[in-house]
């Protein structure tokens with residue numbers, strides 16, 4: 001399949017390919033220099049390339065270059081109940097439009113080969129929405145769009161944010177005693193995400209995945225912390241938080257993320273999600289993060305409205321695609 005070689009690329013070769021990318025991480029922050037973004041993308045890409053379980057395809061001709069990396073995902077395979085993986089790198093360039101289209105097709109063909117070699121059934125990929133050519137190429141190779149993501153950002157430099165003061169609403173850090181209630185909220189709260197929107201996955205599987213994810217976050221196995229929102233002393237919602245350590249390492253400015261929120265149906269439209277968002281930003285600010293980011297699905301206008309009301313601004317958009325192998 002395709003003309004790709006499996007030899008690992010050098011960092012210099014990857015750096016040159018990244019230079020032609022139309023969408024480097026954090027390119028919406030003018031405070032991050034082009035060299036810092038390139039270094040971040042290089043470290044991220046090389047860590048994928050060098051991961052022991054990765055399958056890597058390199059296309060290197062005079063007029064066209066491409067790199068794709070596919071990795072199996074143990075946690076996703078476990079919770080989805082099928083061998084699952086992710087295409088962590090999919091980038092290419094050519095001297096003109098014709099060769100770019102040619103190399104993207106060769107690369108997509110190699111990805112299909114990697115999926116077969118790894119015996120994967122459920123394979124995800126996230127692309128910046130500006131990389132439409134890559135998304136279209138992957139669609140032709142059998143991937144389907146299952147989600148679109150809007151990413152919002154809030155600057156955390158300058159004056160400390162004021163605490164939220166809403167009658168009856170209290171925000172605090174989660175403890176292990178919260179796990180049963182938070183799991184119940186997580187297992188009934190989501191409808192718009194890429195799992196619930198995937199016709200190949202049952203609602204039960206997607207609900208359970210969110211429950212396990214939330215429990216792992218409270219137990220400190222994933223993310224940086226969890227904030228719980230109470231209404232009149234009752235647990236009504238939560239936000240899982242994370243921090244990007246690579247950003248801190250590479251450009252000395254740490255980026256925090258508000259990863260996953262839900263508010264129980266009985267507690268909605270009382271300002272709880274907005275309060276959780278503001279307090280999450282304060283929590284991240286107190287830990288020295290320079291920005292707070294949050295993403296939501298294109299269809300999730302309630303969540304987008306919450307983030308805009310909490311002071312976030314639009315930063316970036318991306319597409320999620322998924323390949324389902326019929327024969328694994």
Ligand SMILES: CC(C)(COP(=O)(O)OP(=O)(O)OC[C@H]1O[C@@H](n2cnc3c(N)ncnc32)[C@H](O)[C@@H]1OP(=O)(O)O)[C@@H](O)C(=O)NCCC(=O)NCCS
Pocket residue numbers: 189190191192260261262263264267268269270271272273274275295296297300301302303305306307309
């Ligand atoms: C999205 C969600 C978290 C909002 O929680 P919430 O506590 O009801 O939101 P808030 O009360 O803080 O709303 C703040 C503002 O956001 C907007 N908003 C919230 N829900 C809205 C809705 N369903 N439709 C339109 N606007 C909405 C409003 O402007 C609202 O202010 P207002 O009530 O004064 O008009 C909640 O609906 C939910 O848990 N949904 C399911 C899980 C989910 O989608 N999570 C997001 C994943 S990214």
